[in-house]
Amino acid sequence: MQRGDGVFETTHVRGGQPWLLDEHLDRMARSAERLDLDVPARPALVELAGQACAAWPADTEGALKIVVTRGPEDTGETTCFATITAVPDSTRKARRDGVKLGTLSLGVAAGTRSAAPWLLGGAKTLSYAMNMACQRWAAAAGLDDVLWVSSDGYLLEAPTATLVWLEHGTLYTVPDSTGILSGTTVRYLLDHVGTLGWHTAKRMVRPTELEGASGVWLTSSVRGIIAVRELDGVKLADPPQTDTLRELLGYPA
Structure with missing residues (x-):
């Protein structure tokens, strides 16, 4: 251990x-x-x-x-x-108020971890020291969390959460082929948002592309779903669907 x-x-x-x-x-x-x-x-x-x-x-x-x-x-x-x-109360506050994020480089290209199984991309291991260091950096910078970016400029995931975003009625997330951890909460979400009349897909996305999204969220088992209000100092859309998505997942406010 x-x-x-x-x-x-x-x-x-x-x-x-x-x-x-x-x-x-x-x-x-x-x-x-x-x-x-x-x-x-x-x-x-x-x-x-x-x-x-x-x-x-x-x-x-x-x-x-x-x-x-x-x-x-x-x-x-x-x-x-x-x-x-x-x-904790901080989690419930994030559900209500959303979060401010910054981006940090993961130092590898988007396809590197899938081609190098010894890097353990997609495995949920106990080796979370780097994840916690990134969150401490965020706190020191006055942010709530970070999103990792590949060396070729694509968004990946947060240290303890999965990224999703809404564009033109389609809820997107990042492909597993990038070596991100396959989220159980996001899988449930993607399987059930059809009840809202939405489609689902996976695709690569760069940070600036999220500026035009109808909504951007992080999902995780404990937090459920929380709105991303700001990314790298740029304010994002205030998505009115957050409460509906949280109720769909069965999380309290």
Whole structure:
């Protein structure tokens, strides 16, 4: 665990139950396969999640984290545990007010990680030190978060969230081929926005292109969906659909 050699998933807990647990465990299995890491059998992980949630107040919004590591270096025995924490007030504020973002270079071209599996693009590993450093940079710069940009100028993802944007009735997100983490929340969103009469697609996008979007959002398991109000100092459209999308995902305000 000291080397970040492990995987984890975080699910939103609502009504005392973990939301999209199967989808998160599917992604954990894919990440573990990339690391050649054995994880406990699915029933054991489901039981672990159930035990954690059973001890959590059903009326309190929470975040369930399931962690699997390669274990102590001298044994190599897999270690697995779960924790639940309350969703902070800052998350609810972001849902209401939206966020200001800046862009930071990831230092690789958009197609590099897919062509280099050892870079672990798309795997949700414990190696989040760089992600947290980027968020600290954002805070020091008076921002709420960042979006990573490839060296060839394309937007990728935030350190802990997926980018989506609306143009002419189509909700877009970034292709998985860029090595971004495939988001469970955004997958649910894309599968259900047809009820709003929207289409969905994936495409590459440069930062300045979002200036003309009808709405730009970040999605993640704990935050749900939050509007991006500003990017690199440029104000973006104030999307009236944010509340509708949050309700579609089942998150409180």
